[in-house]
Amino acid sequence: MVVEIKRNPTRRVKIGSITLGSDQPIAVQSMTATHTQDIDATVELVNDLQQAGADVVRIAVDSKKDAEALAEIRRQTTANLSVDLQENYRLAELVAPHVDKVRYNPGHLYHHEPTRPWQDKVRYLAQVAVDNDCAMRVGVNCGSVDPAKKEKYDPADSITPMLESAWEHCDLLDGVGFTRYCVSLKDSDPRKVVEVNKRFAEKRPDVPLHLGVTEAGLPPDGVIKTRIAFEQLIGRGIGDTIRVSLTVPNNRKKEEIEAGRKILADVAAGRVRSVVDYGLKTLNIIACPSCSRVENEAFIDLAQQVKEMSRYAESHAITIAVMGCRVNGPGETDDADLGLWCGPNFVNLKRGGIELGAFPYDQILGKLKFELDALIAQR
Numbered sequence: 001m002v003v004e005i006k007r008n009p010t011r012r013v014k015i016g017s018i019t020l021g022s023d024q025p026i027a028v029q030s031m032t033a034t035h036t037q038d039i040d041a042t043v044e045l046v047n048d049l050q051q052a053g054a055d056v057v058r059i060a061v062d063s064k065k066d067a068e069a070l071a072e073i074r075r076q077t078t079a080n081l082s083v084d085l086q087e088n089y090r091l092a093e094l095v096a097p098h099v100d101k102v103r104y105n106p107g108h109l110y111h112h113e114p115t116r117p118w119q120d121k122v123r124y125l126a127q128v129a130v131d132n133d134c135a136m137r138v139g140v141n142c143g144s145v146d147p148a149k150k151e152k153y154d155p156a157d158s159i160t161p162m163l164e165s166a167w168e169h170c171d172l173l174d175g176v177g178f179t180r181y182c183v184s185l186k187d188s189d190p191r192k193v194v195e196v197n198k199r200f201a202e203k204r205p206d207v208p209l210h211l212g213v214t215e216a217g218l219p220p221d222g223v224i225k226t227r228i229a230f231e232q233l234i235g236r237g238i239g240d241t242i243r244v245s246l247t248v249p250n251n252r253k254k255e256e257i258e259a260g261r262k263i264l265a266d267v268a269a270g271r272v273r274s275v276v277d278y279g280l281k282t283l284n285i286i287a288c289p290s291c292s293r294v295e296n297e298a299f300i301d302l303a304q305q306v307k308e309m310s311r312y313a314e315s316h317a318i319t320i321a322v323m324g325c326r327v328n329g330p331g332e333t334d335d336a337d338l339g340l341w342c343g344p345n346f347v348n349l350k351r352g353g354i355e356l357g358a359f360p361y362d363q364i365l366g367k368l369k370f371e372l373d374a375l376i377a378q379r
């Protein structure tokens with residue numbers, strides 16, 4: 001099954017040889033973890049990521065020596081490069097000539113020249129980007145939010161300050177005529193990543209979004225955590241570029257690209273670990289991608305059998321979820337109209353959050369059809 005996902009109507013933003021936007025493929029990014037001044041190691045990693053399919057590679061710059069190294073790195077690679085300015089926004093004019101995108105964090109603009117208004121700093125960054133044919137990313141992180149915004153809200157509310165900061169910076173950039181930017185709103189909690197990006201997109205559906213879960217951690221858990229956030233957002237048409245942030249050594253960094261590509265392919269095919277509302281007005285069958293947690297390979301055949309059996313209900317807006325294990329299955333079928341999660345010998349059947357029982361693999365299709373017919377009749 002190929003799912004038709006209606007993307008948010010985001011505008012085009014050119015980054016080197018690629019373009020973000022609703023009419024473009026979702027781009028996949030990664031970031032170097034080498035010391036930027038170690039030119040050979042950084043070039044090697046950038047090129048390795050590019051060969052693995054990275055559309056953009058981000059490099060951190062903390063000093064003038066880093067900026068000097070970046071100039072040489074640029075000469076040795078054709079990859080689309082983004083630079084992370086960290087706290088010294090003034091480095092922008094040194095690095096912009098060598099990159100395709102400049103990323104700044106609104107929460108870091110207060111560390112350097114604290115008495116200068118942040119608005120002046122953003123106008124400066126926008127002009128540097130224009131002068132050097134660069135795109136920009138406004139990168140808002142939960143752990144480094146504008147202190148003036150945090151003071152306005154309950155400490156338990158980490159999302160609203162992020163949103164206010166992002167919207168405010170978008171308004172300023174738009175006001176000076178600079179629209180070649182995207183926004184990221186990141187947290188280490190996938191649920192917060194989903195909420196903050198959904199709320200941002202409701203108000204600014206025109207702004208391309210870079211999706212990511214910070215500190216996702218080691219694979220496979222880091223991939224799963226990121227996957228769940230991406231499924232919920234990309235399935236709703238939110239997101240124009242992604243990064244899977246994994247704790248892996250440099251020689252395995254390309255796993256971020258591989259994981260990102262796999263997630264995009266799975267969401268498009270309906271192979272998801274969480275129940276995704278694709279906004280479809282027809283039957284929606286989702287099945288998680290099989291992994292090492294699957295305890296009975298019959299799950300894969302069952303997913304196909306469910307698809308074939310339910311064809312007669314294609315005109316009904318009903319979601320059936322088929323999950324392959326006892327880890328994700330019980331909780332992540334709650335949001336489906338009908339859910340199956342597979343154990344070693346039995347398949348558990350649910351209607352919404354209600355458990356209907358566990359049935360042998362050779363009996364489950366009949367039980368599912370009975371519940372599907374009842375649901376259609378009820379509606």
